[in-house]
Amino acid sequence: MTAETHDTATTTAGSTTALPLIPGRWAFDPLHSSVGFTIRHLGISKVRGRFNEFETELVVGETPEDSSITATVQLASIDTGNPDRDAHVRAADLLDVAKRPTMTFRSTRIAGAGEDWTLEGDLTIGDVTRPIAFDVEFGGVVDVPVDGSRHAGFDATGEFRRSDFGLDFAPGFLGDVIKVGLELQFVEPR
Template identity: 80%
Template sequence: MTTESQNTSTALPLTSGRWTFDPHHSSVGFTVRHLGISKVRGRFNDLAAELVVGETLEDSSITATVALASIDTGNADRDAHVRAADLLDVEKRPTMSFRSTRISGAGEEWSMAGELTIGEITRPITFDVEFGGVVDVPVDGSRHAGFDATGEFRRSDFGLDFAPGFLGDVIKVDLEVQFVEPK
């Protein structure tokens, strides 16, 4: 998103409209400290997102939803335990969702503020966003835009304060997403 300033009324170099999420070239990962001495990394395998590009940044938005039951840390027993009622409780909290409230930046460096909701609790969050660019895909002629976003939140802010001392409070999130230009 090359622009001259960080003004939210700046025109965007992306085609206006609803960009289609490309789930085959997108992922959401996370990192949490375990016992304070190492990190556990994982991902969520069920992610949906929508990018609406307006004429200006203030007319543009991103939403995303993650199915918490799709957690994958590479250990099936651990994943089953994390899904259970004493931890994530995916029956009570089936999704984690994000809605942007402000996008700003220039060149390759952007910031996206928004609201993160887990269960019934919503809190503000800000992601640092790197715009990877737009390319034409030779196979089908479609145009794809790519973005990397990183942010963090405290799980205790969402009532996820289980296992203190075993799991760190800060969850680091890393998204790699692609969207396909509207036709």
């Protein structure tokens, strides 16, 4: 059954939602995925960066309620394009990656239709967990002619306050809000 013909529906909040993906465990495609962020510096500009090491798992059920996504980001893999700054951010007086090696996400709710979805879940940094929501744009599913696989693509954006996670270092120099942008691809189960 292809994604185009898969038409499972469920009723949530009075609306019918068709799942755009076939059920199963979709394989993560790390070569075509990224985790990026922006944070204000001195309140006048933005520092952009990314994390180079992360993994995620997408399990699609028959309904959104039966589906889940989890992700783990290695915080030591931070890359802002400035090695000296990255080393400082990893240090004990800032991010302290020895104490907080990972940032994890576990979904609690997936809802939407067509191209627009919402992904809610719990974000954990160190020993602190807080809720977070992402706006998700579903890019579609395409056949890859080279190997016959089918890939699904998603863009997700969200934000959180670093002070909510005990990361309140350098107030005035760094903004409190961190904006996160994800580009994710997954491969359909065979």
